[in-house]
Amino acid sequence: MAELIKVAVDAHGGDNAPTEVVKGVVMALNELDNLKVYLVGMEDIINKELEGKTYDKDRLEIVNATEIIQMAEPPVAAIRRKKDSSIVKGMHLVRNGEADAFVSCGSTGAVLVGGQVIVGRLKGVERPPLAPLIPTAKGFTLLIDCGANVDAKPSNLVQFAKMGTVYMKKMMGIENPTVGIVNIGAEEEKGNMLVKDTFPMLKNCPDINFIGSVEARDIPSGYCDIVVCDAFVGNVILKLYEGLSSMLVSEIKGAMMSSTRSKIGGALVKPAIKNKMKSFSSSEYGGAPLLGLKGLVVKGHGSSDDVEIKNAIRQAVQYTESGMLNILSESFAITEAQEEE
């Protein structure tokens, strides 16, 4: 048998935890033969959720954690104080090499802080970015960074572009992924100070396929494979995607219910537009990887159901199988060595 890939999963992360998390873990174990899961959380509760479920018991281990970090808790304090929380214990499994990856649908802030503080950055990586895939007319685009780096430096953004390029190549199989920087106009001289300073650095970076500025208007059409920005702008884009899509979908649904005629029409078009609406009303495909750490951390959407949890776990397995960690590690260690020369 091939070596098992070990994924730690936060049993208490997300709106539908622990029920959907445990269901998702069981689905993943049944789908992936080479997966071992460390399910981190309150043992009693997890055991109760597992009752009556069929899976390979040798490949599931419960790691007891007595605390839960709530969504609203200030992340730094929570990571520091709640040593026995599912997030802190899960991160430690990765840090210690017991697990290859950690998946959580819990507090984004706590996951970001825990990733940086507990798992730790790869040598040469300045700031670890959170990089969700957002839906576009052509499929999806990597939006990097949506994490914690709200006052980013140009060199951070260049690293984001490099990490995103490796991710899209290795994980998504895109040969020469295009990179754009979020800007308010197409010309190089446009933008705020950060963008103006970053633009020439991206232009001169040999490791990426930089195609210039991308205006926010062109992101949904799938203008480029990787969209680079600081985390403040990234969060605005991600959250507006979510808010606007779900509002439009509900407005259109509401209009369809407004008369008998439109209700009949609505019933007829429903099968055709249902998937379209669904893919856009959730703003992300799968979990968002927190890149540049000494192990993978995947942040799943807070509203994830069992299938989405399963997909996030599969993503962690694929990431580990792809050897991305080594590639990133080597590429950034080299960069640092060159700079130190």
Next chain:
Amino acid sequence: MAELIKVAVDAHGGDNAPTEVVKGVVMALNELDNLKVYLVGMEDIINKELEGKTYDKDRLEIVNATEIIQMAEPPVAAIRRKKDSSIVKGMHLVRNGEADAFVSCGSTGAVLVGGQVIVGRLKGVERPPLAPLIPTAKGFTLLIDCGANVDAKPSNLVQFAKMGTVYMKKMMGIENPTVGIVNIGAEEEKGNMLVKDTFPMLKNCPDINFIGSVEARDIPSGYCDIVVCDAFVGNVILKLYEGLSSMLVSEIKGAMMSSTRSKIGGALVKPAIKNKMKSFSSSEYGGAPLLGLKGLVVKGHGSSDDVEIKNAIRQAVQYTESGMLNILSESFAITEAQEEE
């Protein structure tokens, strides 16, 4: 007869100029008895467009301008060099007091630069913001700033909040409009440096109804009446609104055409959802005022048709009638006087 309100209009601004502009001007003249229009542009072309149209000729004056500032021209150079362009000449009419307002659907950059350089700022105003109304589930929200202030200071944002408040009160009749600052979380300690520094200043500002942070996710629901941000973030929001809405609408339309069943359904729901889709596929209501100048400048959407041009002209008339200029002028002059004490 009441005194005429004089509005200068750029005959050559926008994708549909001059035909739709001239049609819009004629519509406005026929709708508003107290309007006088200075139509600025190439006399021969304008006269040709006016042929056969019925309107009060005493209230339309053509101001000949032999140059046109193109959309792609670098704005500062264009304003400096093209002295005989419709934008520069229209701005001068406002500066000289010959017109109360100037309406253009041309280059945003040129309008922003021209407004600041030619019309000039009111005493006490640090930076003039461009403030479009964007559609929400509840109606509309003022997004301030979407202009040129991409590296704004906290004091700029506080002024934007104040100007936006006066605008929403006077122009939209909202008694005590709520103000939110774009942020990546609800808590005061969240955000980038600019937001962290601005938040307490907004909280302590007596002239506005500040309700704290607004996450981008909540903007489309109409969470607050005025959304304050720097122009980089504002442009990202505005353009993503536009791109995402039109993409979603076209995806849904496409799905409706995918089978006979859905085509029939689509025909039945069309009347009900048509207006919803339309209101969101254009990202703005009316023209966007450039506030804080010694006269009003209204930037109409580049794709404006005759009705939208007419509405932008009506907006300029209402602005002038409302006495907003005096209110703004007094309020900022006072602030400056207090600060100088």
